[in-house]
Amino acid sequence: xxxxxxxxxxxxxxxxxxxxxxxxxxxxxxxxxxxxxxxxxxxxxxxxxxxxxxxxxxxxxxxxxxxxxxxxxxxxxxxxxxxxxxxxxxxxxxxxxxxxxxxxxxxxxxxxxxxxxxxxxxx
Numbered sequence: 001x002x003x004x005x006x007x008x009x010x011x012x013x014x015x016x017x018x019x020x021x022x023x024x025x026x027x028x029x030x031x032x033x034x035x036x037x038x039x040x041x042x043x044x045x046x047x048x049x050x051x052x053x054x055x056x057x058x059x060x061x062x063x064x065x066x067x068x069x070x071x072x073x074x075x076x077x078x079x080x081x082x083x084x085x086x087x088x089x090x091x092x093x094x095x096x097x098x099x100x101x102x103x104x105x106x107x108x109x110x111x112x113x114x115x116x117x118x119x120x121x122x123x
Contacts, residue, residue, distance in 0.1 A: 002026040002112045004096050009117030012086055016121070020081040022096030022114060030054070030074040033099045036081050037107060038092035038119075045095065047105040049081060057103055064090075086121045093118050 008020040020036065035050035049060045049070040058070050067086075072079040079096060094117050097110035104110065 002098075004098065004112055004114035006094065006096050006114040006117040009094060009119045011120045011122065014086060014088055014121055014123050016086050017082070017084045018086065018119060020083070020094055020096075020117060020119070022079040022081075024077045024079070024098065027098065027112065029077040029098075031100075033102055033104050034070075034072055034079045035097050035099065035105065035110065036070065036079075036094055037097060037110075038090075038094045039116075040092045045107050047107070048094070050103065050105055051079065052103055059103060059105065061105075083119075086119075088121045088123045091119060091121050 003025045005023045036048040037045045038048050039045040047061055049068055051058045051070045051072050055072050067084055069082040096114045098112045099110040101109045
């Protein structure tokens with residue numbers, strides 16, 4: 001049974017930092033592209049950042065470039081998202097997902113999802 005468990009969300013002031021983690025089990029982690037998406041009420045889930053199987057490629061949504069950094073540790077089956085200079089518009093539930101497609105940013109191509117972790121940025 002595949003499980004993706006996010007952690008690290010919380011409440012932070014604008015300009016602050018948070019580090020999200022996603023712990024994976026039940027899958028061969030190193031064979032999957034991993035990514036973070038986020039969702040606010042009434043909106044579709046949107047791509048935030050992704051990392052390829054061997055971390056040779058990382059890619060970001062324009063809205064977070066230069067502020068967010070994605071990484072993975074295949075030995076520990078963990079993916080992380082370091083977020084700095086947070087803005088109120090970053091407020092959302094953040095989800096980690098896994099995909100068998102290389103360098104994917106399409107929600108439909110991610111087959112497994114975590115339960116999400118809430119990030120709230122106050123102004």
